[in-house]
Amino acid sequence: MFFKRFRKHQPTTDAEFVAAYQATGDLELLGALYERHMELVYAVCFKYLRDEEESKDAVMQLFEQLVIDLRRHEVQHFRSWLHSIARNYCLMQLRSRRVQVEESIMARQRPEYEADDDLPADALQVITDDDDALDLEHNLNRMDGCLSVLPPEQKRCIELFYLEQKSYADVADQTGYDLKQVKSYLQNGRRNLKICMEKHHD
Known part of the structure; x- marks a missing residue:
């Protein structure tokens, strides 16, 4: 009954999409929600990674991460939460890069x-x-x-x-x-x- 309610009422707000996805695990719902914010995610990734292809790859990796993370966390403001997730992901990539640079310098x-x-x-x-x-x-x-x-x-x-x-x-x-x-x-x-x-x- 709960699932049917979401099917009859297509989500329109971010909060509705989040609730619907958390209730059903429907990847189409998550994809529709993510598509709304892909430009934001790409912009954040490019700001930190400074590479077009790496940023595109990061956008795809972040979607796969959301499949799990969004069902584990209570999210009040999806856009700001997603911004933080993308930022933290890029910082971890840069941390790994810094280790490689350090090893290169030492070598x-x-x-x-x-x-x-x-x-x-x-x-x-x-x-x-x-x-x-x-x-x-x-x-x-x-x-x-x-x-x-x-x-x-x-x-x-x-x-x-x-x-x-x-x-x-x-x-x-x-x-x-x-x-x-x-x-x-x-x-x-x-x-x-x-x-x-x-x-x-x-």
Whole structure:
């Protein structure tokens, strides 16, 4: 009787869709509700992930997560709740990425890399020092902000060498700089990035 009532009265508000889905587990209802907010979810994902394909994948992954989560939680305001779910999902993805970046940085402090660099091995360690989840978004925003104020040559070399894990030769090939320039931009870029991040650390 309860299920028939929802069938006769097609949900119109978010709250009605949530109640109907929680009562029936009907994925069509959840799909219709999610479709209303897909642009919001994509916008949140793109804000944090900065990649179109990754953001699209995240939108699909989040729907699969909702299939379970929405039946487990009492949700009063679906739009704001969904925004938080999407945000937290992206932050966890970025946390995983930060671990990979840290491992890349540490790997690239082997002697064959250190031979050409004057900076200490922890020159970029400030990026990953604080693993407290409450500070994660702040740290990521701080790093992005400092990267954005670097000279474009330094910023590009930092992104290619550390974030995309390219070799010196690959960076030189993609940027058109010679190896000496690449190493100089990396050294100065790391120094400037470290100074900026320490300056804005609070």
